[in-house]
Amino acid sequence: MQDNSKLSVLVIDPSPALRGSLQNMLNQLNITKIEFAVSSGTAIKQLMKRSYDIILCEYDLGSGTEDGQDGQQLLEDLRHHRIIGLWTIFIMITSEAVYSKVVSAAELTPTDYILKPFAVDILSQRITRAIDRRSAFLPVYQLIGQGNVRAAIRACAAAEVSTPRYAIEFARLRAELHVSLGELREAEKVYEGIIEVRPLGWAQLGLARTLFAQERHDEARQLLSRLIADNPRLMAAYDLLARCHETAGDPEAAQMVLEDAVSISPHMIRRLRHLGAVAMEAGDVAAAEKSFKQVVAKARYSEFRDPEDHVNLTRALVKKGDTNGATAVIRDLEKSLRGNTNVDACKAISMALVHEAAGNSEGAVAELTNAISAMKLAQNLSSGFKINLARTCLDHKLDNEAEQVMLEALNDDGVTTAQAMNVFVKAGRPELAETMTSQLKRQVAQLLNVAAEKSKMGDVKGAVQTLTEALRKAPGNTQVMAAAVQAIVRQIDELGWDHALAEVSTQQLDKLRATDGASSEYTKLSDSFNAAKRKYGIAT
Structure with a gap:
């Protein structure tokens, strides 16, 4: 027993x-x-x-x-x-x-x-x-x-054979681990193998996710449409299908998909938030207001309330012309979320929107300045918040402030340089996009110099940290990727094996191989990384 x-x-x-x-x-x-x-x-x-x-x-x-x-x-x-x-x-x-x-x-x-x-x-x-x-x-x-994801993948593969009653579940976990490493083709093969045995809904959804991540959006969309027809209560499929429509520039279709999902499962806060955002993008202010009101109401009982929800609702009410309602939302924000580190920034941008709607440009500019100052003390503001703040700054000719906020947004995961530049282009300010590009190049060059100096002084950890920051600012820069791999290999060689850093090195080597796998530089970096693995008994 x-x-x-x-x-x-x-x-x-x-x-x-x-x-x-x-x-x-x-x-x-x-x-x-x-x-x-x-x-x-x-x-x-x-x-x-x-x-x-x-x-x-x-x-x-x-x-x-x-x-x-x-x-x-x-x-x-x-x-x-x-x-x-x-x-x-x-x-x-x-x-x-x-x-x-x-x-x-x-x-x-x-x-x-x-x-x-x-x-x-x-x-x-x-x-x-x-x-x-x-x-x-x-x-x-x-x-x-322990951060040893590759060993976990190997363990899953072995367990699929040794523990057949959980074989499909181990295969599912193996596919998810491949995705976590950016190994989308490998994950795709695992999901396809599961589907050949049993056409399970979650496996088809996993396959669609790998297709989407590989930017094979049409294939993902077709698969998801069939999946929802066969499994109308597989809710995550609706979310991904909506993203497919958004990527295709069709927010109206994305809104329809999310509305179908909400009619089935009405309490998922993150989906309601997404629905509000696409409804705003589609110009359906009434639907956006309804969704954001539900988010604020439902999140009231969560330990993870986000004051940005009040900003979203304020934006929808202002767009509708209901400044009194927007002001009431701001009061509720101050009262119900007192003590949250992000309240000041959220209140300031909300007040700026109300002033803007009232034609008070001077008041709007003052609040935008307050919002930028408050950002320094805020924690984990979303990239969407920062991008919207930059847009509003551009509307009021606060060019330097817009650039400052956008540079901050570029430090967030998921925000690309192209997305940031597009904000300036859409605002009719392509010259600011060029300025931003030049600033980023200078910042990356400075980070490379700082990392090289730290490396010369023997501060290998400091060099890796600096190059990690450079990777965030220039994720496709081959010079930065190569320098990061070289620094990581040195740290591992001198200070011991580090699973997390090894994964970063593997990811950057995969990108370098895709860019120019035949180059002598790639071969040298790959050989040195494999040598470090062998030193610590890690399979290559």
Whole structure:
């Protein structure tokens, strides 16, 4: 019989009676390390302090309130913000009436579901099954946690043979790990192999994602359209299909797809946020206002409220001509999010929009200046916020400020130089795009010089950090890529193996090979990296 005495469990349930019943059942299974949370907010606070082996979560956490977070939304937050690890067992407890809707529209599937009412033997079976599965996957999870992704891929491939009952799940994880390394062709082959055996919806979705990432947008769009027709409740397929339409420059089609998704699964905050953004792009201000209002209302119960949601709603209301409503949203922003480090920047840009709508250009300029100053103290403002701020600065002829904000945006993942330049071109200021390009080139040249100086002085870690910054500013610059690989190999050679840096080196070598794999420089860098691998017993 399985020894459960060392297992730790967090029970999340607003009902004292049900918490007591679950405690009694767990005690019968020799599980005594039990803690409780009565809401999603208290659960998140506890999970940020410590980890648990198992989470038993009631789906209905809202206690009858319309806008309270449910268990699925809580799981969304926990996974998105990486509060729980891959090894954490999350079991959702729900009624049969709700289950048929929840399981089909689930965005992030729990480890398992238990339907109420249930007896202790059912709970025992589900926990035993989950523990067995975790034991099979734990060696791979540990390699991932250590940053040794390539070893994790090899372990998955081996486990597909040695543990056939989980073969497809190991294949799925292997494909996801290839994607994390940017090895899209390899992931594509894995997904295609799974689909040949069983045409599973998630495998087709994974394949579509690899096609999209390879910019094979038409293929991805066609696959996703068929997938949604066959699996109308596979919600993530709608999100990716909308992105395909956006990439094709068709925000109206993207809006229609997301509206279909929201009609099926209306509580996913990130999708509602996306719908609001594409509706604004499509010029449908009413739909944008509706979506952003829902985001603000639903996020009110989340521990991860984002003041940028208030900015988005303000922008929609101003566009609609409702400045009184926009002002009320700003007041709510100040009141309900007091203490958030991003509030000042968000309030300032919101006030600038209201002043602009009222024809008060001087007030708008003053608030834009405040927003730029507040950005220095803000944390993790989105690239979209920065790009919109730069656009608004351009509208008021604040050219230097727009350039400053856009340079800041270019430090964010996912913002390309081409996207940044396009903002200036669309604003009718192509000369500013040229100025920005020149500034970036100068900054990259300076970073290369600083890195070279640090390397000469023996500061190998400092050189790598500087070149990592240069890579963010010029991701396609072959000189920077080569210098980064050279510096990383030196650090590994002198200071020991580093999985994360080794992955960066591998990614840059792959890019260099695609650019000019026949060059002597690429061969030299590849040979030196492989030599470092052999030194530490890493397979090449």
